[in-house]
Amino acid sequence: MIANHSARASHNVKTVKIAIIGGGLTGLMTATLLERALAKQPNQADVTSNNKADITIFEKSRSVGRLATRYRTNKDTDANTNTDHEVNKQWQWAFGAQFFTAKTDGFSQFIAPWLDSGLLQPWCAQVVELLPASDDNQPPTIDKNEQWDSTHARFVSTPKMTSWGRALADNLASSTVKFKTRVAPLNDQQYNSTTKKTELFDEDGASLGQFDWVICTAPNGQAIELMADSGFSEQAKILKPEMLACYTLMLGWDNLESLPESLNAKSLDDKSSSAWDVAYVQESILDRIFVEHHKPNHEHILPSVTIHADNEWSQQQVDEDIEEMTRQLLAEAKQALNWNDDTAPSQVDCHRWRFASTLMPLDIEGDEKPLGLLIDKKNQWIVSGDWCGQGNIESCYQMAVETVVVVTGVLGK
Numbered sequence: 001m002i003a004n005h006s007a008r009a010s011h012n013v014k015t016v017k018i019a020i021i022g023g024g025l026t027g028l029m030t031a032t033l034l035e036r037a038l039a040k041q042p043n044q045a046d047v048t049s050n051n052k053a054d055i056t057i058f059e060k061s062r063s064v065g066r067l068a069t070r071y072r073t074n075k076d077t078d079a080n081t082n083t084d085h086e087v088n089k090q091w092q093w094a095f096g097a098q099f100f101t102a103k104t105d106g107f108s109q110f111i112a113p114w115l116d117s118g119l120l121q122p123w124c125a126q127v128v129e130l131l132p133a134s135d136d137n138q139p140p141t142i143d144k145n146e147q148w149d150s151t152h153a154r155f156v157s158t159p160k161m162t163s164w165g166r167a168l169a170d171n172l173a174s175s176t177v178k179f180k181t182r183v184a185p186l187n188d189q190q191y192n193s194t195t196k197k198t199e200l201f202d203e204d205g206a207s208l209g210q211f212d213w214v215i216c217t218a219p220n221g222q223a224i225e226l227m228a229d230s231g232f233s234e235q236a237k238i239l240k241p242e243m244l245a246c247y248t249l250m251l252g253w254d255n256l257e258s259l260p261e262s263l264n265a266k267s268l269d270d271k272s273s274s275a276w277d278v279a280y281v282q283e284s285i286l287d288r289i290f291v292e293h294h295k296p297n298h299e300h301i302l303p304s305v306t307i308h309a310d311n312e313w314s315q316q317q318v319d320e321d322i323e324e325m326t327r328q329l330l331a332e333a334k335q336a337l338n339w340n341d342d343t344a345p346s347q348v349d350c351h352r353w354r355f356a357s358t359l360m361p362l363d364i365e366g367d368e369k370p371l372g373l374l375i376d377k378k379n380q381w382i383v384s385g386d387w388c389g390q391g392n393i394e395s396c397y398q399m400a401v402e403t404v405v406v407v408t409g410v411l412g413k
């Protein structure tokens, strides 16, 4: 909430209008931290420095970014009437980010309230290495790799991966999220040097308002298009990262009994079986397998498995027919999990992410160096997003923190 001001001070509060393009985690965390920072700004001694944030987040889709959950409800066919009715059980797949880390103190403190409420929970997953058999009828080789623990915890959002994004959006006090609103690419006429504001438009040419700051948090490829003709002073840097695609396969079974042995067994000590939650797949176009119904607070869902394909393989096939890709991935998954006609999944779905993973050119020491925020000081435009950092959820927070430093730094002058 914006702090209460005295009656005298409230006359001098300046409203700072901020547009955030993108309602993924970077956009939502940026709005959250800007609200908090600007709520702290009012200064009784110098009322002219008081600022009130009026933040609008524009999101082209109807939901919150690459934290994505797909679900399907089980249907039963009534033999008498031959009609389907829903039975109250769902398959559920976190088909974008599966979990996240919190390696810095700042991010650990940020997530603490949701850990306390149980919306975020550590996932102490048993991780294995899985080598698919070369022969269709043989089980895969499964070896223990590591057990995630609370010291280097991986967190999941419950009951769905999207729940946290929704909670962040719901907790915003003075920001508005406009879903289903696609911001049109900017041009060099949109910044008015007299008013020092930028007018944004939607794709039909309707005005979305005039803003003191524009913060773009779209994925890299979309940021390139949004800023291409805008005269953005850091445009050359947006082009630096290479984004890799990811195909994601989602599989579902009707009950635990119908799972293949590779997914159903209880003990890892038995070499032919496996009680595991996450598999790093070896020598395959599949990269990682996640057992959704083993996640904390996911016991109620029907058996659901999400498989991310290898990023480089996905990028090579990025424009191929998705049906054909689904067929290829399914054949590989069958090899990896070794199902037969009786234990085959009843549900199969596939999603193609065009911008899944960030690759930065290596520096002279051979290390990847993150870009950091891209700032056009004159126009007060910032280009941000996970890809300006390490390309993960913790980077969204880091970029939000850096954005607040830039905006409040200018406002404090």
Ligand SMILES: Cc1cc2nc3c(=O)[nH]c(=O)nc-3n(C[C@H](O)[C@H](O)[C@H](O)COP(=O)(O)OP(=O)(O)OC[C@H]3O[C@@H](n4cnc5c(N)ncnc54)[C@H](O)[C@@H]3O)c2cc1C
Pocket (backbone or CB within 6 Å): 021, 022, 023, 024, 025, 026, 027, 058, 059, 060, 061, 063, 064, 065, 066, 067, 095, 096, 097, 098, 099, 100, 101, 181, 182, 183, 184, 217, 218, 219, 222, 226, 246, 248, 308, 353, 355, 356, 357, 385, 386, 387, 391, 392, 393, 394, 396
């Ligand atoms: C397959 C996959 C697996 C992953 N696994 C992990 C993981 O295990 N751990 C981890 O930490 N991270 C993981 N990530 C990365 C993580 O999902 C991202 O770091 C994070 O979700 C990025 O958030 P963001 O807000 O920067 O971008 P996004 O979530 O992409 O949000 C940007 C938003 O901008 C919107 N947008 C774009 N253009 C416009 C426009 N013109 N107008 C309006 N809105 C627009 C988009 O619709 C989108 O919602 C994974 C990502 C993928 C794809």
